[in-house]
Amino acid sequence: MADETPKAEELIQIDHRPPAKQWMDVPVNIRKGMYCYASNPKSVEYLGLPNARPWNPIEEDWKLPENWQQILHEGFKERLEKFRSIKVFMDICVRCGACADKCHFFIGTGDPKNMPVLRAELLRSVYRNDFTLMGKLLGRYAGARPMTIDVLKEWWYYLFQCTECRRCSVFCPYGIDTAEITMFGRELLNLLGLNIDWIATPVANCYRTGNHLGIQPHAFKDMIDFFCDDIEEITGIRVEPNFNQKNADILFITPSGDVFADPGTYTAMGYLLLFHFLKEKYGLNVTWSTYASEGGNFGSFTSHETMKRLNAKMYLEAKRLKPKWILGGECGHMWRVITQYMDTMNGPADFMEAPVNPITGTRFENAKSTKMVHIAEFLADLIKHGKLDLDPSRNDNKIVTFHDSCNPARGMGMLDEPRYVIKSVANHFFEMPANTIREQTFCCGSGSGLNAGENMEERMAGALPRSNAVKYVHEKHGVNMLACVCAIDRAALPAAMDYWVPGVDVTGMTELVANALIMPGEQERTTDLRGEPLPGMEEADE
Amino acid sequence: MALIEQLGLKKDPIVKKWFAQVVDTYPAETARFLRRQSDPFANPVGQTTLQGLRTLIDLLGAGFDVKSVQEALDPIIRIRAIQDFTPARATRFVFELKRIIRDEVPENQRSSEELQRMEHLIDEMALTAFDIYMQCREKINDLKANEMKSRTYKAFARAGLIKEPDGE
Numbered sequence: 001m002a003d004e005t006p007k008a009e010e011l012i013q014i015d016h017r018p019p020a021k022q023w024m025d026v027p028v029n030i031r032k033g034m035y036c037y038a039s040n041p042k043s044v045e046y047l048g049l050p051n052a053r054p055w056n057p058i059e060e061d062w063k064l065p066e067n068w069q070q071i072l073h074e075g076f077k078e079r080l081e082k083f084r085s086i087k088v089f090m091d092i093c094v095r096c097g098a099c100a101d102k103c104h105f106f107i108g109t110g111d112p113k114n115m116p117v118l119r120a121e122l123l124r125s126v127y128r129n130d131f132t133l134m135g136k137l138l139g140r141y142a143g144a145r146p147m148t149i150d151v152l153k154e155w156w157y158y159l160f161q162c163t164e165c166r167r168c169s170v171f172c173p174y175g176i177d178t179a180e181i182t183m184f185g186r187e188l189l190n191l192l193g194l195n196i197d198w199i200a201t202p203v204a205n206c207y208r209t210g211n212h213l214g215i216q217p218h219a220f221k222d223m224i225d226f227f228c229d230d231i232e233e234i235t236g237i238r239v240e241p242n243f244n245q246k247n248a249d250i251l252f253i254t255p256s257g258d259v260f261a262d263p264g265t266y267t268a269m270g271y272l273l274l275f276h277f278l279k280e281k282y283g284l285n286v287t288w289s290t291y292a293s294e295g296g297n298f299g300s301f302t303s304h305e306t307m308k309r310l311n312a313k314m315y316l317e318a319k320r321l322k323p324k325w326i327l328g329g330e331c332g333h334m335w336r337v338i339t340q341y342m343d344t345m346n347g348p349a350d351f352m353e354a355p356v357n358p359i360t361g362t363r364f365e366n367a368k369s370t371k372m373v374h375i376a377e378f379l380a381d382l383i384k385h386g387k388l389d390l391d392p393s394r395n396d397n398k399i400v401t402f403h404d405s406c407n408p409a410r411g412m413g414m415l416d417e418p419r420y421v422i423k424s425v426a427n428h429f430f431e432m433p434a435n436t437i438r439e440q441t442f443c444c445g446s447g448s449g450l451n452a453g454e455n456m457e458e459r460m461a462g463a464l465p466r467s468n469a470v471k472y473v474h475e476k477h478g479v480n481m482l483a484c485v486c487a488i489d490r491a492a493l494p495a496a497m498d499y500w501v502p503g504v505d506v507t508g509m510t511e512l513v514a515n516a517l518i519m520p521g522e523q524e525r526t527t528d529l530r531g532e533p534l535p536g537m538e539e540a541d542e
Numbered sequence: 543m544a545l546i547e548q549l550g551l552k553k554d555p556i557v558k559k560w561f562a563q564v565v566d567t568y569p570a571e572t573a574r575f576l577r578r579q580s581d582p583f584a585n586p587v588g589q590t591t592l593q594g595l596r597t598l599i600d601l602l603g604a605g606f607d608v609k610s611v612q613e614a615l616d617p618i619i620r621i622r623a624i625q626d627f628t629p630a631r632a633t634r635f636v637f638e639l640k641r642i643i644r645d646e647v648p649e650n651q652r653s654s655e656e657l658q659r660m661e662h663l664i665d666e667m668a669l670t671a672f673d674i675y676m677q678c679r680e681k682i683n684d685l686k687a688n689e690m691k692s693r694t695y696k697a698f699a700r701a702g703l704i705k706e707p708d709g710e
Contacts, residue, residue, distance in 0.1 A: 108625075110587060111572070111626065374546055433583045468583065499678075499681055
């Protein structure tokens, strides 16, 4: 029998508010658009990680090993003993709520389980149940709950709604690094083979061929040769990059995203022009590697062991090629791995020299152990010493703002160098509001391996706070270019701008530098690196 | 006094009630935050919504220019189109305005013709909201379908690394 039609008075009584429930009683609802596809078993197998099999997050059966609860419990225990930080993070939170409203995913989705405190509570509740006396005695009264399949699904859903951007940690009075809680949680999930494919396959590719896309050395070189053709057309100069050259001054490593995806490709052209300039003017010899052809480290989104394996490749290549030190390109989490974990995992890199800029004599004290210098520091140093010939007016049609990429900003404290560089090469620069930049920068919403296509709703929700601040400077100052120093930003933010702030394009810092860089012997340039007419050259281009 | 003038006088309580209705479509913990945080950069959802609703009330009392209504609704709907709402739940707040106006403006201070006219405009507003909602969903699907193609494929094709069938 059909349901009875409700009367008008009944209809009007419908409450539009969601029912109020304790968070533990709100069941997880894995919503389309908010999650990434499961890892390809071939990739999991290639890395030798556990439980490689096809599975689908929205199916009931996740094809877990029979003793999955025991595996998780033991994995949890092992890591509590191994990592003092995790033990402290589990115990110390007083649930003051300072972090609660600071997460871009909470702000964008409005889902309380994306409050960092609550996301961490998903793990802490199980920790209390399994490892604390109070939790064992008092159960739910002490905020404890046993690990069930629904809890596991909730972990998976929300641990992949965190970009490990660390904004919440800035506000935590105890300094709890919630990003590390997510890293730890994902590591546990990987014990059961519960990774996403946007992470697992790039990791397998990177482990095998050296970069996320699995591009082999000859194609990597082909792509860069093509950039050289483009550069020749624009500047009249043939740049000739070195590959795998031994005993060069500097080994250059950047995320492969710069080589294989727009608009990062223009940043890669920027690197090529810069290195050619430095070679011609100062005799500096920089080499690229087709083996260490990836700065990004999606291993860090999988487990600490996987992060170590991928990071080691860069240093093995340095050992083989014997440069004096490594220069790193515009990448996000590569820098977090280098600054915070590399030395413990694979360091010290004492087979190289403490980095000194041979052109200016500047010693990069901060990099003396890892031997790896950020290109923004390197550029800022060159510009400060007047070593680059620049014509910032070539960027006059670009009204620029700067998005502090999370990891360089909060993971290595690099806040002023990119600004100094950008302001030296572009005349029109406007900051976004103070509580959305520098240490408080909002994530692009697609970091930590969430830059897939199937989770577009998740990405757009995550990018909302950042885009909202861009929209403000777009409307107030006419900003039309969003600069950043991260390959994931360059890949992810164009879609966010397309949805939230049409009319704003995305650029890397080095692309702006190369537009302004006056190359010795260049022809009169009529276009920028994208082939767009330079200011005042609109007619010449026609 | 005409209903439109009443709308001007009662603007603040109407906006307040309407905003509360929208905010209450979120879980209680989130609703509290959306209501309290007044910094538009810390709370873009709450403040964008509040600003939009305020503008819509102004437009309702000032001739209802369709383009301006679209511009005021767009930021609110754009947010709700990617959040955990069905199409109906994302847009139903527009209809709630009818009940709020009926509650706020006493029966003896509005004629039924005026009310009918205003409610017709609110219906128009709801239809506009649904149009925007669909545009947003189509944009999301467009991004899902074409993002990879426009970033990676384009770069490969420019480099001549992709061999297109040449029709032979």
